[in-house]
Amino acid sequence: MEDAYERTLLMKNECFVYALPPRTSNRGYRAADWGLDKPLWTGRLKISTFNGKLSIKLLDSEGNLFAEAPVPEYPGVAVESVTDSSRYFILRIINTEGKVAFIGAGFGDRGDAFDFNVTLQDHFKRVKTDEKIEQAPVNQPNLDLGLKAGQTFRINIGNSAGKSKPKTKTNPTGGLLLPPPPAAATSQTTSNDKSDWGEFSSASNDQWVQF
Template sequence: MADEKIERVLFLGRVHCYAVPPLTANKGYKAADWRIDDPKSVIFTARIRVIETSDIDGANVKTDIKLEDPNSGELFANGPYEGSYCVTPVTDSSRFFAIRVVDGPRRAYLGVGFEERSDAFDFGVCLQEVRRHNNMDDPNAGSNSSGGPGRTSYGTGRTAAAPGTPSRAAAAILNEPPKDYSLKEGETISITIGNKGRRRPAATTSPTPSDSSAFPLPFLPPPPSADDVKKKRQSMTESEMLFAESAFMGVPAPPTSSRSGGFDDEFGDFV
């Protein structure tokens, strides 16, 4: 029972493998140096898997990146994932990575490239979750995985602190003497509140001109009263009354005489 292990496949994909030349500067790896445009530079096309292995009780957890034959499943290369330094993204592409592979005492870096950016993104997220879940970026903190006191941290080979045991930084904070923040005799506190009690100047609003003209429109005179209208009607002649009513109704006024109807000769007066 003690030798039984539990394996979980965290990622599965397909990559092309490349030979990685030694770094000559601290600028990082570049996919262009691997001659990725040349199909002959591909040394192997592998199935890549990220596998988590642990005991039944969740102790002794480790993570491996395995490059295998996609048809037979035979192992081509294995890279234990112990931190971010085990997989290094290249500086000129988001689809290529340099993976640290181990074969006994020998260690080397092997270049891998995904055909799709989405697969490369999922691969990076998977490794990020492994580091976050097991506090690989903070070796002083214990593992978040289940397990008993003193269990091995995720892939680091270190023994994590038992639950409830404070770290060195936390112990130093707990051992500090309490600070006295009370006021000494004669000390005062002055508080200044900005713009408190001041009267704000009244906001002046300038009239804005209308869109049609920059000058204000004149006020229209008030309508005439009923008495003025009656007096004006009494003073108007019959022809003026007909003209006013026709103009109001939109009908042309009838001719008041034969001359206005188009008869200009002297017989126009006889009907």
């Protein structure tokens, strides 16, 4: 959605304007040919947007408009650099009647010129990014993950085999009750007097077998 109000992107309190001499070649303008010590006008420069359109406005100390340069793209014919300096450039201004003229403009401080260039570059980068987002396809399939009528699903929690672990009995006093040990094999002893030892035990002392 475009802004329905003016948004200021940059304001510089000192900007110089120069009348351009006739261009002597196709190599571009040189700021050194403008008579930099004698500007045609001095005032403020403002970069702003309104309804998505960017413009450069030259204002006097009271805020009155001296000239305006609409900028549909950057770099482009609306704002051009000179060949011999980074502080000066060419502006294409358009009045309310639609008449076009070209003027020279520049800053005494290199930092102001840097801010001017960066502001224009950042704005049109955002414009290109927004255009790509708007043009991106939006026909992504909508996944319907809801259950249809009559559909069910099952969730297995814990032991899926349904087997339960054997329970360990506890002693009422708090200790564990261990299962009883297996029955011990008992040896059967007989008191048969006919066993070998029984015969020896029943014999009297005078009946020992002589070898």
